Amino acid sequence: MKKFRVGIIGCGRISPFHGMPAKSQSNATVVACCDLVPELAKARAALFGCKATYTDFEEMIQKEKLDVVHICLPHYLHSPVAVRALELGCNVLTEKPMAISMKQAEAMVAAAKANKKTLGVIFQNRYNAGSQLVKKCLDGGLLGEIKAARATVTWCRTPEYYTSSLWKGTWEQEGGGAMIDQAIHTIDLMCWLIGYGDKGCNLARCDVDISNKDHSKLRNASGKPVDVEDSANGLIVFKNGVKASFWCMNYYSFDDKIEIVLDCENGTARIQAEEAHVTLNDGREFIAKPDPADVFDYGGGPSYWGASHAKQIEDFYTALAEKRQPWINGELILQTTHKMIMGLYESGRTKKPVTFKK
Ligand SMILES: NC(=O)c1ccc[n+]([C@@H]2O[C@H](COP(=O)([O-])OP(=O)(O)OC[C@H]3O[C@@H](n4cnc5c(N)ncnc54)[C@H](O)[C@@H]3O)[C@@H](O)[C@H]2O)c1
Structure with missing residues (x-):
């Protein structure tokens, strides 16, 4: 089975809610983490079981030949980083909000279409x-x-x-x-x-x-x-x-x-x-x-973030494998x-x- 090569961009508070579920997919492997703060990227890489860390996401995508990136960045960066990642041939799953203007969000959808790649947006609840x-x-x-x-x-x-x-x-x-x-x-x-x-x-x-x-x-x-x-x-x-x-x-x-x-x-x-x-x-x-049995260990995080990132991320990877749009696209x-x-x-x-x- 093809395993999607995954990178996490932004290694702050929400990143374990992406890296841990991505790591648990049978068709994905987290290969690299990127953050402007190298120590944060290293700490998340250790958690997700990968070695490569970067401070520049474009370099990470190109050197690691990534298929997917998860965007866990400040809001104003969602659109420019997603557009560039899509242009570089990656599928993108970004955190909410999609962007901070209509123009930015339209650019993301246009880039996904132009590059025939998938764009998902997290609304796990x-x-x-x-x-x-x-x-x-x-x-x-x-x-x-x-x-x-x-x-x-x-x-x-x-x-x-x-x-x-x-x-x-x-x-x-x-x-x-x-x-x-x-x-x-x-x-x-x-x-x-x-x-x-x-x-x-x-x-x-x-x-x-x-x-x-x-x-x-x-x-x-x-x-x-x-x-x-x-x-x-x-x-x-x-x-x-x-x-x-x-x-x-x-x-x-x-x-x-x-x-x-x-x-x-x-x-x-x-x-x-x-x-x-x-x-x-x-x-x-x-x-x-x-369901108390339906738990996923993200390794911490406040309860109001809920427990459903893992479900949305599973749908994202299933959609990629089935070559269909994820539900929340x-x-x-x-x-x-x-x-x-x-x-x-x-x-x-x-x-x-x-x-x-x-
Ligand atoms: N879905 C949810 O329930 C939920 C919960 C919390 C946060 N979020 C979302 O997650 C996103 C990130 O939030 P957070 O709380 O983790 O923020 P954060 O500030 O903790 O983390 C952002 C990280 O991005 C890094 N960064 C900034 N610019 C960068 C760049 N150019 N390249 C690489 N790394 C860069 C920062 O160094 C920082 O570590 C936001 O969109 C936020 O709204 C969603």
Whole structure:
């Protein structure tokens, strides 16, 4: 069996959530790690069982003849690094967010097409037991039509979170704050469940207030002011008339469980972190919790990152072997989640509602 030769670009906090699952695939072998900080690349290489380390990703791709790279970099680098890696003949799996502008994301999809390579974007929480249960109940008609939805994310990003990062907290490098970094998963899930995911985009409009209420006096490790939003309050309206509201902030006292509630014709679906509870008006109840036997050892990491990276990464490698698109591919995300996140920021910045054209 052909084994894909894999490299990890960016050896910071999330990288074990890529390197460990990639290492466990029967059709892949992690051969090299790259980081501007050589010690980080060396430490991850030791964890993933490979020897080669680099500080330049292009050199790594060329010298190691890589088939796949995982991009675990600051947000503003996702697009330029993905485009170059695709041009150099690699398939790419990038962390969320896809990019920090529409133009950047479009360039990634164009590069994947032009070079006939695969582009995947991580939204691992769609694979959670709770998300899957609610999606099944909606698709199977059990819940009936969705009447309205709401979501909350109240997490904690301390001053140290910013003062220890060279890139967080800035529009140029993080591309935003609480929405694009923390709440993006929950907003993605809520909108995917309402139905834009696999059936094309049915976003109609959005209207969002964003503000920096508690972090504005902070500076990050580069000395740049933390001027991105630390709270957002928004409404997303879908073409079918469903109104989805969300509230997110990242200056709470701890990372509380995210919550999504869908009020439906035949009952209510409630997601809390990785779990879900579906209550039907006829008294039936369905509960989904993570299967304790279904664990993957990433070697650490906070629980709010969830446990589903391994599932999405397995689909990515299966898709490569089967020469099909992975489920959560760049083209799909560009037309749905990415378009929506960029719309939310346009509305937040201009303080006006944004209408989605198609
Ligand atoms: N899916 C999730 O649940 C989840 C959770 C955490 C982080 N993330 C995402 O993962 C990505 C990385 O986040 P992180 O927390 O690991 O960041 P991090 O700052 O800990 O790591 C980024 C690493 O990239 C390296 N780097 C920067 N520029 C580079 C370059 N040009 N070449 C090589 N290396 C370079 C840095 O030295 C650093 O080690 C972000 O997109 C973030 O949003 C996703």
